[in-house]
Amino acid sequence: MHTIVEYPSSQHQAEGLADEVAAQLAQSLADKGRATLAVPGGTTPGAFLTALSKAEIDWAHVSVLLTDERFVAEQDARSNMRLLRETLARNAASAATFVSLYAPAEFPESVLGDIAQAVEAVLPIDVGVLGMGADMHIASLFPQGDRLSEALASDCASVLLPMRAKGAIEPRLTLTAPVLGAAKHLHLLIRGAEKVEAISRATAEHSIENAPVKLLLERPNLTIHIADGELT
């Protein structure tokens, strides 16, 4: 069963999660001399990523990748890598290696092979932090995503897959279930009543295809970090 931590404010959440992630990265660095961190994009993680950028760890031996990317140029306001550049890739963390899930092309399929190779080179994930949409998607594993079944399969051979879905606006590239599930430590970053309610819905839902966040909910190494809402 997972662990739940509730915070009195989103700033406490950002700082508490940053401290925990930094300690877990430091442990991996001490154990094996390098570490890999996966982080989400979207609107929720900005304060957490900024807090984490100040952690005094050996960032030069840390690789950072996104859990998923919107297939737009890095200058685009919707680019998840742009968010990383503006938040985590600063202060002490600017010494980390950032693996991009985007390369200029008309379709993600054209660059999938090269990007997947770059991802494979930094696996496994030591610390995986995920966000969740109110529709219960994590990374770009969207309910009704066109390649959702393939991406959720425990024997999915690809570390990364393109994904298109009604709620997704643009095509995406997403890490797949085996890669996310193999992370040593998992964190789910949740803010607001709507998302807290979505966690309750996901728990009651039988089909993982309707609630992809279920991929995480049964994992004993998951901590759910909640602010501005209460899980009853």
Ligand SMILES: O=C1O[C@H](COP(=O)(O)O)[C@@H](O)[C@H](O)[C@H]1O
């Ligand atoms: O599109 C995405 O959505 C989720 C949730 O984002 P939020 O704006 O509701 O915080 C995010 O975890 C994912 O990385 C992103 O690409």
